[in-house]
């Protein structure tokens with residue numbers, strides 16, 4: 002369905018990714034309007050069930066983003082997240098969800114441009130899946 | 135009863151989000167008794183409007199759609215407290231950084247804002263009042279880095295009666311300022327300002343000074359950091375050494391002279407510089423003959439104090455601190471890689487400004503006589519090249535070094551004072567002289583000292599007949615220029631201090647894209663780093679001159695004093711809590727907790743359940759995500775709250 006609005010849920014850790022998204026805002030970097038950010042203290046707080054719930058509720062895509070490996074505010078939360086989300090990503094096709102709709106990545110507090118880029122490319126990737134290309 | 139306030143933020147939000155429409159939509163949401171759009175919600179009238187609505191409509195929870203919660207969450211929590219509500223019965227919606235500032239279309243932005251408000255309204259229904267606790271704070275501060283920033287911060291903190299440990303990586307405190315000759319804009323001698331302060335540090339009863347030392351490991355959090363400090367072996371007993379320098383005189387092994395920026399050689403065992411504090415020698419094993427297979431033991435034999443101990447090992451000391459000040463300063467940009475047309479460092483008479491400071495200084499290798507390195511001749515024509523590795527996209531360094539214009543003007547003035555018949559040429563992009571009395575200073579360099587300013591970049595530097603030819607453009611005249619100089623001084627940019635990133639990681643604080651340590655907010659929290667209880671002073675936060683460095687160090691000190699003066703700290707109630715009737719006793723939570731904050735609890739009926747040690751919990755919520763039966767949850771970020779948000783944004 003070309004033109005359909007893409008709705009993405011983004012779970013962002015407070016210390017890095019959320020701050021990075023703020024940084025993109027401060028630099029007035031235009032982004033697609035479909036991203037809905039939910040702030041969490043740490044990417045390690047993101048229960049895979051929350052991700053699945055988001056898909057169940059009709060999200061076109063789910064993004065989880067936290068601090069770069071080694072930079073976690075709590076030391077190891079992002080490593081735990083990576084382990085859980087990696088597994089989750091592999092399970093998704095079995096549940097009938099295209100793997101392109103799920104993405105986890107790291108963004109630091111100073112990487113506003115990187116954040117804007119991620120929102121853009123992820124949104125495009127989901128549009129491609131929707132259009133079946 | 136719920137109140138919703140939509141901030142216009144002047145026009146920052148209302149220019150792209152129809153705040154009136156958002157307020158109207160909010161008024162129709164479930165449980166909302168009051169919704170209005172306010173010009174500046176954070177202002178006094180804005181906060182008063184919240185208070186009035188709370189009283190009139192008996193509101194018990196508030197949603198505020200405004201800027202990022204990272205900016206004003208604390209402000210609005212206080213506003214709620216003043217209005218008589220529990221401060222945690224508030225939810226912020228970010229419709230500025232993450233909405234109005236990143237979308238151009240008003241329709242789209244307004245729709246998104248409504249979505250975001252709806253999710254907050256749903257979420258806040260699951261809020262419960264939270265109460266923070268109190269914990270004792272250790273009354274001791276750690277200052278990392280002994281440049282002028284660290285020195286000033288240590289003195290100011292200790293003046294309030296709070297003991298300080300000052301950790302300096304190199305053998306002496308003083309930092310980069312100790313290497314400067316005279317300082318702009320007053321031209322007072324750097325040593326005359328700095329050395330008395332260095333001595334004061336050494337003599338202060340409440341300051342413990344550790345040189346040749348670095349932070350090894352950081353545990354704990356604000357109020358009670360446990361920090362391991364590694365004191366590197368110098369093979370010299372600091373208590374015994376008198377600083378007589380006999381060892382240095384007799385040592386046969388040459389080693390680079392860091393203090394003199396590599397302009398001359400020092401020895402493997404040496405005192406960093408004559409005014410060093412502490413005035414003790416240290417031995418650098420990598421240059422010492424004894425440590426490289428030789429038999430030499432001269433220093434040990436000759437030391438009248440018996441201070442040389444080849445067997446000395448690194449020592450790790452652990453201390454508790456209530457707060458930390460990072461003051462690790464800056465490093466010098468290595469220009470040789472990115473400017474091949476400047477000779478890659480192969481021409482001895484192309485030097486950096488930092489080296490030139492040493493040539494100007496009476497305590498430098500030439501005793502304050504300007505002598506060019508190649509042949510020791512006194513230069514007549516000196517060319518200064520600004521912005522080498524600054525404001526240069528092609529070198530990948532777009533940032534301004536913020537002090538180069540000023541110190542180059544200073545060095546031109548000092549050149550003329552040293553050599554009255556000399557001529558200075560300054561290639562510059564723009565003269566940036568924004569500080570108090572700075573513009574006047576630059577003018578003086580031009581008018582009284584006759585420095586010739588050429589606006590434009592230098593393209594090439596090459597030797598010709600014993601001189602250096604500096605080729606550049608004069609963008610004002612629209613011409614090529616060629617200067618024949620005896621000495622060329624490059625104003626190389628300032629970088630983050632070597633190792634700053636690693637230290638930041640240990641302290642759990644962020645660095646910006648240029649590698650300098652990042653403040654929480656440039657205006658609201660300019661000396662606070664991302665981790666509570668860690669503050670920034672001086673050039674570690676970004677290039678700056680001495681007046682700004684000293685001011686910032688004072689500010690950081692004031693923050694430390696404010697934090698530690700009450701003896702106790704408020705703790706965040708956003709910690710995990712266990713519902714014992716659901717807990718299966720599997721202790722997955724304990725396995726994943728990075729802070730050891732989960733304990734076993736034996737209930738009256740013999741069941742073993744998890745219990746959160748609140749003083750150790752940092753509120754990451756990792757346990758919450760790991761708990762199979764959902765028995766442990768993070769206050770403020772419960773499953774219920776997150777699910778409510780999720781469902782609403784996808785409605």
Ligand SMILES: Cc1cc2nc3c(=O)[nH]c(=O)nc-3n(C[C@H](O)[C@H](O)[C@H](O)COP(=O)(O)OP(=O)(O)OC[C@H]3O[C@@H](n4cnc5c(N)ncnc54)[C@H](O)[C@@H]3O)c2cc1C
Nearest residue numbers: 279281282283303309310317318462463464672673679680
């Ligand atoms: C060529 C030149 C000329 C200048 N002239 C002037 C002038 O005339 N007037 C003026 O106002 N400003 C001048 N400046 C700027 C001035 O040097 C700085 O403002 C000032 O030195 C900053 O002080 P600081 O304490 O923040 O950093 P620094 O002086 O860099 O001190 C940092 C200290 O921290 C130590 N350190 C680093 N990392 C660690 C670690 N991990 N652990 C422990 N210790 C560590 C370092 O060894 C150092 O002692 C000049 C700069 C240059 C480059």
